[in-house]
Amino acid sequence: MYKEKFIHSPWVIGILFALWFLFIPPVIAIVLIMKRNKEMKKAEAYWKENNFDDVVNFKGKIDTLNEEIGNLTTRKEEIEQQLESYKPVTDAIEIRAALMKKIDELNTESEALSKQISDSSLLIDLEKSKETINKDIQALETKKSSVNSEVNDLRNQLILMNNELEMQSFGFYSPKYGFENSEAYQSKLNDIRQEQKKMVKDKTATFHRLDWTIGDDKRKGREFILDTIKLILRAFNNECDNIITKVKFNNVDASEQRIRKVYEELNKLTDMQQVSITSGYLKLKIEELYLKYEFEQKKQEEKEEQMEIKERMREEAKALKELEKAKEKVEKEEKHFEQAISKLQEQISETDASKQAKLLEKLRELEEQLEETRKNKKDVLFRVQNTRAGYVYIISNIGSFGENVFKIGMTRRLEPLDRVRELGDASVPFLFDVHGMIFSDDAPALENALHKAFADRRVNKVNERKEFFRVSLTEIEEVVKKNHNKTVEFTKLAEAEEYRQSAALEKERILEAV
Structure with a gap:
């Protein structure tokens, strides 16, 4: 703006007017006022011509920038609070994007201010003001960089949090202690x-x-x-x-x-x-x-192990009960046939030779039945004495688990299909299909061999008590042949009657809807 000369100052002019009685001083005062007004207009025109008004407004813009930086800092603190309360990641990213946009705008304004200040460097009287403005802008740039850095840190924290939550959602955990119980x-x-x-x-x-x-x-x-x-x-x-x-x-x-x-x-x-x-x-x-x-x-x-042990104990108790009943039955049948044979022999000895032919034929039938009963008794006694004898079963349920998923288990029941029917209770939507039923003198060993062979094919790789495997029936046959010296027949096709009927009804329903 206009810098007033000493001679044009109001108190000098005032003194000249005070000497009015000398006549010449008032005239000089009037001339000085005219020159002062002329120089003021000239300075004003020069000021407007060089756009110095914009420079005067720099301080106001700096105050605005300071206020916006303060707002940014407040927004940054809000983001930190949102992170602490695990606010959804998308909200934090949107806030960060808004901050980045605002910072870009500040950067643009700062560049424009720097350019304007550079253009005003010809003004000697404003040199000091320009230096002050430059310092303020540098301070703002530093603060902007600090805010930008903190926003980037927050973004990195969000990325790490996302990665961590993604990994945790899969439940990956390596035990640090591994105690036995x-x-x-x-x-x-x-x-x-x-x-x-x-x-x-x-x-x-x-x-x-x-x-x-x-x-x-x-x-x-x-x-x-x-x-x-x-x-x-x-x-x-x-x-x-x-x-x-x-x-x-x-x-x-x-x-x-x-x-x-x-x-x-x-x-x-x-x-x-x-x-x-x-x-x-x-x-x-x-x-x-x-x-x-x-x-x-x-x-x-x-807890799961105890449940499994209890389940095995119940299964063993059922098997033992069945074996005891079977033993009583065959012993009763054996005694019955022995008594019948004894009576028939007495009858033959008292009968004429002409009538003995039919009785001898009946005696042979009874002796064959007694031999078959004694053979059954021997098998039952073997099963009672040998607690490892039993059946290894290979079953599937394509309606529940899909193709090529088999359960490989073991039972000591005399009627192993009873165990299969129990597994197909209300806990699964369809009954199991039996693909193989293998009697073995050491059923646990055969079952264990199959489980080991397909350990990498387990459906549940965490809980080994779940005996489901994603494997082909051909592969199961090959392992059975290596570990079992008797001929075993496998049923290739799963009947899955209820599943196939359900699928057909669903297909019919869809066609009717179309």
């Missing part, structure tokens, strides 16, 4: 918790100083620090207990990260008091997390 896990858990209690009792769970003073009172300062220790440990323990209680296969890694985040946040809150939880105490809490998870997993496995 739940008692070992419980014992280790108790040891870990005792270590935690000892650290709290010995005051080694936190870093702290007890030489604080409040109003020159050391006792109050000490009590203040001890109360702070109690508060931070209580908060940390409560948070950890809540996380550990809810740990599952799909959130175990995220649970560890939550414990670490709580640890960092609580330590920041008590930074002024110079009180912080030690890394050793944090390590014990993380060990407790994984021990608790594996402990619950092991308990579930043991």
Whole structure:
């Protein structure tokens, strides 16, 4: 703007007018006023011609930029809060995109301001203002870079979180301890918790100083620090207990990260008091997390094992009961035929030779039946004495599990089809089809050989007690021949009567709808 000369100042002109009685001073004052107005108009025209008004507005724009940077910082904090509460990732990405767009706009405005300031460098009187503006712009650029960097960090955190949640959704977890039973896990858990209690009792769970003073009172300062220790440990323990209680296969890694985040946040809150939880105490809490998870997993496995043992015991009891009944039956039949033969022999000895032919024929029939009964008795006694004898069955259920999925199991029942019918109860929509029923003196060994041969084809690769395999019947035949020296017949085609009828009815329904 116009820089007023000394001679044109109002107080100089005022003095000249005060000397009006001399006549000449007022004339000079009028001339000075005219020159002052002329120079002011000239300066104003020069100012407008060179667009100096825009430069004057730079400070206002800088204030606007500062306000927008403040808004960006607020938005950044909102994103962090959303991340802490696990707000959907898409919302955070949209916010980040909006921030990036706003930052690009700020960058464009900053470049425009820099250009305008460069063009105004010819003004000597505004050189100082230009330097100030440049410094402000540099500060804004620095702040913009900082915000941009933090937004990128938030984006990386979101990407890592997405990857972590995706991996956890598949339930991949490698055991860290691998104890044999739940008692070992419980014992280790108790040891870990005792270590935690000892650290709290010995005051080694936190870093702290007890030489604080409040109003020159050391006792109050000490009590203040001890109360702070109690508060931070209580908060940390409560948070950890809540996380550990809810740990599952799909959130175990995220649970560890939550414990670490709580640890960092609580330590920041008590930074002024110079009180912080030690890394050793944090390590014990993380060990407790994984021990608790594996402990619950092991308990579930043991529960399933007990259920399987009970199921086998029930199956063995049914088989034994059937064998005992069969034994009683054949023994009764044997005794019956022996008595019948004895009576017939007495009758033959008392009958004339001319009438003995029919009786001898009847005697041969009874002796054949007795021999067959004794053979059956021998088989039954063998089954009773040999607890490993039984049937290995290969069955399918294409309506429930699809093609080329077979269940390979074992039963000691005298009537193995009874076991197959039990498996096809209300828990599956269709009955099982039998493709092979193999009697073996060592049925568990044959079953185990088949399971090992197709271990990599298990449908359930986690729970080996589920005996379903995705394999062809031809491959099963080959393994059976290698491990069984008797001829076995396999039924290739699955009858699947109910399934095929259901499929036909569904097809008919669709055609009628069309």
